[in-house]
Amino acid sequence: MSLREQKLQKKKEDIIRSAATILQEKGLHGTTMEEIAAQLLMTKGSLYHYFKNKEDLLFQCHKIILDISNEKITEILESNQSSIHKMESVIRSHIHLSTEENVIFSLIDKPESTFSGQNIEKVVSQRSYYANCIDKILQEGVNNGSFKNINIKLSRLMILGSLNWIQQWYQPGGANTSEDISDYFVQKLVQTLTD
Amino acid sequence: MSLREQKLQKKKEDIIRSAATILQEKGLHGTTMEEIAAQLLMTKGSLYHYFKNKEDLLFQCHKIILDISNEKITEILESNQSSIHKMESVIRSHIHLSTEENVIFSLIDKPESTFSGQNIEKVVSQRSYYANCIDKILQEGVNNGSFKNINIKLSRLMILGSLNWIQQWYQPGGANTSEDISDYFVQKLVQTLTD
Amino acid sequence: MSLREQKLQKKKEDIIRSAATILQEKGLHGTTMEEIAAQLLMTKGSLYHYFKNKEDLLFQCHKIILDISNEKITEILESNQSSIHKMESVIRSHIHLSTEENVIFSLIDKPESTFSGQNIEKVVSQRSYYANCIDKILQEGVNNGSFKNINIKLSRLMILGSLNWIQQWYQPGGANTSEDISDYFVQKLVQTLTD
Amino acid sequence: MSLREQKLQKKKEDIIRSAATILQEKGLHGTTMEEIAAQLLMTKGSLYHYFKNKEDLLFQCHKIILDISNEKITEILESNQSSIHKMESVIRSHIHLSTEENVIFSLIDKPESTFSGQNIEKVVSQRSYYANCIDKILQEGVNNGSFKNINIKLSRLMILGSLNWIQQWYQPGGANTSEDISDYFVQKLVQTLTD
DNA sequence: GATGAATGAGGGTTCATTCAT
DNA sequence: CATGAATGAACCCTCATTCAT
Numbered sequence A, B, C, D: 001m002s003l004r005e006q007k008l009q010k011k012k013e014d015i016i017r018s019a020a021t022i023l024q025e026k027g028l029h030g031t032t033m034e035e036i037a038a039q040l041l042m043t044k045g046s047l048y049h050y051f052k053n054k055e056d057l058l059f060q061c062h063k064i065i066l067d068i069s070n071e072k073i074t075e076i077l078e079s080n081q082s083s084i085h086k087m088e089s090v091i092r093s094h095i096h097l098s099t100e101e102n103v104i105f106s107l108i109d110k111p112e113s114t115f116s117g118q119n120i121e122k123v124v125s126q127r128s129y130y131a132n133c134i135d136k137i138l139q140e141g142v143n144n145g146s147f148k149n150i151n152i153k154l155s156r157l158m159i160l161g162s163l164n165w166i167q168q169w170y171q172p173g174g175a176n177t178s179e180d181i182s183d184y185f186v187q188k189l190v191q192t193l194t195d
Numbered sequence E: 001g002a003t004g005a006a007t008g009a010g011g012g013t014t015c016a017t018t019c020a021t
Numbered sequence F: 001c002a003t004g005a006a007t008g009a010a011c012c013c014t015c016a017t018t019c020a021t
Helices: A003-026 A033-039 A044-050 A055-076 A083-099 A120-144 A152-164 A178-194 B003-024 B034-039 B044-050 B054-077 B083-099 B118-143 B152-169 B178-194 C004-025 C033-037 C044-050 C054-077 C083-099 C118-143 C152-169 C179-192 D003-026 D032-041 D045-050 D054-077 D083-099 D119-144 D152-169 D178-192
Strands: none
Touching: A003 A033, A003 A044, A003 A055, A033 A044, A033 C033, A055 A083, A055 A120, A055 B044, A083 A120, A083 A152, A083 A178, A083 C044, A120 A152, A152 A178, A152 B152, A152 B178, A178 B152, A178 B178, A178 C044, B003 B034, B003 B054, B034 B044, B034 D119, B054 B118, B083 B118, B083 B152, B083 B178, B083 C033, B118 B152, C004 C033, C004 C044, C004 C054, C033 C044, C033 D152, C054 C083, C054 C118, C083 C118, C083 C152, C083 C179, C118 C152, C118 C179, C152 D152, C179 D152, C179 D178, D003 D032, D003 D045, D003 D054, D032 D054, D054 D119, D083 D119, D083 D178, D119 D152, D152 D178
8 A cells, every 4th residue: 555545544544533423423414524524624525535425434434343343353253262251352342442442333223224235235244244243152152051041142132232322321431430331241241141 | 181182182193103113213314304294194394283393293202202101110110019020020011112112212312412492301301210210129129139239320221221222123023022022131131130 | 234244344454453563563474374363363264264365464454554544635635724734734644643543654665566466556556646645735835835945756755754764663652752753743844845 | 814705705795785685675584595596696505605594694784784874974973064064964875875875774674573692782783873973963963053943863763764765766767866866855854953 | 635615405494375174 | 154284385594515726
């Protein structure tokens, strides 16, 4: 990658990071290109040098988030930890990303009504990958006896629900630190798997 | 209430029910008054006979949901069941409302950026009431020894997270029936409270 | 006229009187049929029993005002007073109507852009009649030597301007009573005619 | 001021000048943003680059008019002419502005029901300034014996009424030139002050 | 590359008017 | 006669997108 391309890439990531924050706060339709530009001290028109259109920008936001998340979970899945440890790591990582790295997992609930063409499939496939990884860990645990009496799909949905919801109420500097939450959620959620 | 007023009220509720569905799917800014009207075979302008403006309609949607939910939970709180039974009832009721009655709990994440004036306070206060009821049940359980080693606030948030998330993935007629989900969630979530 | 027709006529006049007040305050486009109805404790739809449409209502307002004014000025023109006395009477009458009887002379500045069809001509012709009467009085005064060195048209426009403007600033119960204004305007305006 | 800012300012003034004409003819509520835009060969949306909303545009129209008028009258007030000469100048200037420069004095009769927030006060204060200047000239004339037996406030209202009304009937190219009107109004109106 | 001007489609809202009851 | 529901056209305003400079 040439120096120029590197700078371009760097700029794109800055924009994405900034945009993601606003998009999370105000939602897709509640956020204007002007607001995104303003926060970056750019003009509206300049955004179009970096992204084809609003959907493209949103898609890139989504992609970067899912890239990071999937990289993390892959690493965990392929590690040598016990199944229980893997689930703990997944939970901690998920909470860390959403509270500390401002990674937004629930930017868009319904890819179908937001994206068009290939973007839909890409997003859906990246999401499925994340879900699949969790399911694999759970299945692994069932196989080796760590997890008992569970419905894999429902447990995954229950866990992800409580994790994704955190961003609705988490306040940096609030009564509960990210650490506190992690400890508590890890303990309680793993408990639902181990019987 | 006169016959006319009854019909008015009935119509309002029809609109609210219909609007809530679309609002849930597409979000506040993603839903147009025209779409809401079209689904009811009305014209856009007619909606304004029943609601002052879009915010008013959204507020009424919210209110009706919270009225129902709060009525239900009050009933449970004041019943003679054991603490464990009460939590089970709350979970079952919450899931029932969101999957069967199409009651949407997470219409708006940030009342402050959606509502104006008094509406903000009303919504916030109704939400707090619901949260408070759950906290009371949890506290009761702690006091009488049913629940152990729990952080009331974090447990409440964890449980509500997994419950509210259900609407993101629940499909009527899908693999898991509302009943299945209830049974599983009741068992697993109560388990996190009883140690 | 039958009793029924009399009642109808009476009702129409009530509406007109009430409507004229609001129309003066808020202007044609600033006043809604609903507001007019509300002030009369009627519903919007009922107005359409009495008037074909908004323009019709506005036209009737205009007509009633001009009927009264023209009746008054005809009376003065045909009286046996001196020319000076006649002008004094016209000024007093005009001020009286606009301050006491709430008769609005300047409801519509440009009949052409407000009315359609025959209504335009009717309004224009009634206005011309009023102007003509004043011109006749002025001409009479010139002929009999009461008024000197005047341009009839310009004097008429000057006088009517200062009179019609009164409604822009007159406040019942304010510093200047209707009487005060009349006395002062009569004195000063007649002075411009008599040299 | 940069070249760019100059062009912006120039464009704004063009719009204001054009809008003022239509606003005078049709009134605030009778004029649409589309009409204003069309006359300038723009599209509706483009107007919003220059003005925040319709009220803002109207306010700027008003402001530019009152700025000009107040500058003129201040100049006259502070000049070395006699009181009589000053009043003559005021009248001539007022007529000149309204007939030749298309400056509209009576765009809005009731600032309170048209403007909101600070705009109300700004307009009211600018209007008061103009009225005050006239009152000062009249008072000056009373003090030095040029004007006799006058009620300053009522004389000011009478004069301004006849002057503001001119725009209701003046037709460029009509029977009376702006000059004719000025000469006649100066003579007759000053006469009402000097006894 | 960056900017600001311009556009045009679309959304929320108002309101005169109609009409069934 | 009166009412209130319903309509649809028109209006203000926003905003994603384009483009000349």
